[in-house]
């Protein structure tokens with residue numbers, strides 16, 4: 001068993017790993033991910049104590065990103081897939097492509113933990129810097145199609161940081177997609193309040209400064225003239241009470257703008 005010392009936002013990589021590995025362990029799992037299960041089982045950490053019962057959300061998110069990346073790799077086999085704030089995401093192990101280059105960008109303390117389980121190589125680069133530090137741009141050829149993902153990252157940044165990072169990526173790379181997930185403003189406000197958002201009695205989520213409601217997503221298109229299209233991709237839960245509740249939420253007018261969602265920007 002490996003002990004990891006993670007705090008604040010980097011610790012949340014254990015929450016997403018826990019949910020993905022729990023889903024992947026099911027008979028009727030929506031994602032197959034033996035590597036996630038292996039890493040999850042190797043870390044000495046009381047996941048349930050911090051994060052409560054695992055749910056489907058992060059597996060749904062991973063599956064949705066996988067589907068979009070898969071289509072991209074099919075169209076551009078020699079592309080670059082750049083995962084900002086990748087943590088212990090094992091996305092590349094769910095693909096068989098040998099021509100694409102995967103680039104993982106995360107904070108030094110998070111990358112140190114990732115590398116205990118996942119080693120970089122020529123086709124899988126690790127860059128231990130903040131996503132906001134533009135020096136990672138230098139590693140990526142500017143004329144190759146890029147698919148940039150930020151799964152569980154942008155909500156932990158300030159809106160102006162997200163916006164300027166998106167604009168700089170669009171101005172630097174010739175063509176591609178930037179895909180990220182968002183939380184609504186009410187979640188951002190609760191996490192930023194003095195009480196915070198308690199996941200369990202033992203764990204309070206880090207502040208999420210950037211919230212955006214679903215009815216504001218189309219405004220992202222105004223961030224740059226080079227954005228061709230902004231598409232929202234809602235969560236589609238596979239089963240059970242979580243599916244029923246979330247689907248009902250999405251079907252309720254007005255209320256449905258207050259749901260977390262996913263966004264794909266084409267440029």
Ligand SMILES: C[S@@+](CC[C@H](N)C(=O)[O-])C[C@H]1O[C@@H](n2cnc3c(N)ncnc32)[C@H](O)[C@@H]1O
Pocket residue numbers: 009010011012013016017084085086087088089105106107110129130131132150151152153156
């Ligand atoms: C909720 S976890 C998500 C991890 C992974 N994307 C997943 O879905 O399992 C948030 C991740 O963002 C990383 N992170 C936080 N601030 C960052 C920054 N400024 N630049 C890059 N990564 C950052 C954390 O270290 C952590 O790995």
